[in-house]
Amino acid sequence: MTDLATRSSYGVLTEPATLTIRRLLPGPAERIWSYLVDGELRRKWLAAGMLEPQAGAAFEFVWRNGELDDPPGRRPEGLPEEHRMAGRVLEIDPPRRLVITWGTEGGSVAFDLSPQGDQVLLTVTHRRLVDRNSMLNVSAGWHMHLDVMVSLLTGEPRETFWSGWQRLKGEYAERLPA
Template structure:
């Protein structure tokens, strides 16, 4: 079992445009890697799409967040039922690291490190521009990683949209309090 308090901690902005989130996950590094790279497993917590695992490869992520939520009625105004992004790998080092460009949203790096009987996941999302994008990305990654953690622990995942809405408000309060 993972430390649930640790996994509830908010991400931090390491500078004005870089989010850092860490999660201690149960299982082997290969198991966690499969949840990052296998479309069927990844769609259960984030987005589907085949990933050719080599530098320079393009891949599409397809989000259907209503499927990860209690009801489509939870979807915030302004968000579509489905969204897509074509990303490109900068580098991939299975099963330890992937780094890719998400056009218009920044650069994402996910690193895995065996730690004890589990895995430390470190997510760094850089090149975030604008308060709205920063808040949406902070809440989005936090909420999606809550679903990943639940799946890996064998628990029922929380509703994505209701978790996202709560977290977005919390991140907004945190960022306003810190003056960022």
Template sequence: MNTRHFETDLGHVDADLTLHMQRVLPGPVERVWRYLVEPDLRRQWLGGGDSPAGLDQEFELIWRNDELTNPPGERPPGFSEEFRMQCTVLEFAPPHRLAFTWSNTGAVRFELKPQGEHVLLSLTHERLADPARVLMVGPGWHAHLDLLRDRVSGGSSPAFWPTWQALRERYTARLQATA
């Protein structure tokens, strides 16, 4: 199978346009799980909205990326101040697995595995429509997961939008190099 591998910190994209990423976070796994499902914690690194609480439940994610860091940096053209998405829970196994639909085009899965005092977070984003979508989603997940790492560890974060833009350039270069 032809697999496109990005640098390790960028994750990798399979030939079927499934994005895979991992981060090692400070534990315990229950604390990291709370950052996935509790809206007040989740909006610190990804988006607020509803709390997914069970299989087949519908919930809304609300992104306000300008509020993730202070300052946020300049928002790139094509992005709005707020973005909302309806999701349906596909898998719910606290505190280890959460999967949900991603708009009408795919699914996102988080897996949490304890590793001593740390937690290995694995993210899989399935069925990305095309390379252009990879170049939106890849840098987004990368930036958001780095924010999660910073929030869970109590560290500071660089401005969100310049970080996303720099990551997009790295993803673009890497995708072109592996085409």
């Protein structure tokens, strides 16, 4: 299982419009869970925003990927400094599973935590990627955001968000079917 969950492990299409990506993280599960539901901790690796841990609760995530690095990396042309997305909690089972809506086209993201000794396997499953461009952006995005989380939890260095995202988008373009 660990070969599918290292920092360099790529996400894979488990269905035509579903990306699954895994990371093995230092536990316990409650620690990783806090990085999913606590807005201040989530802001450090993914997006800011309050998330009431209750099925049906509405939320708004705010991405400011430039703030993930100090100093910030160079943002690709055409991408905004900030991105906002409204969503809803679909399912919650602390500290094992969180499922949220993603965007306005019916997509969802599931975060599943599975203890593996003193580590935790985090599986992110992003469903209903509407087109190839979305698939490439999301694949590179999840990969880099999870790299940021790994770096936060382990203290290991990583490449800047935007340079890594651009590199990974090209790599996913070669890896994922057209």
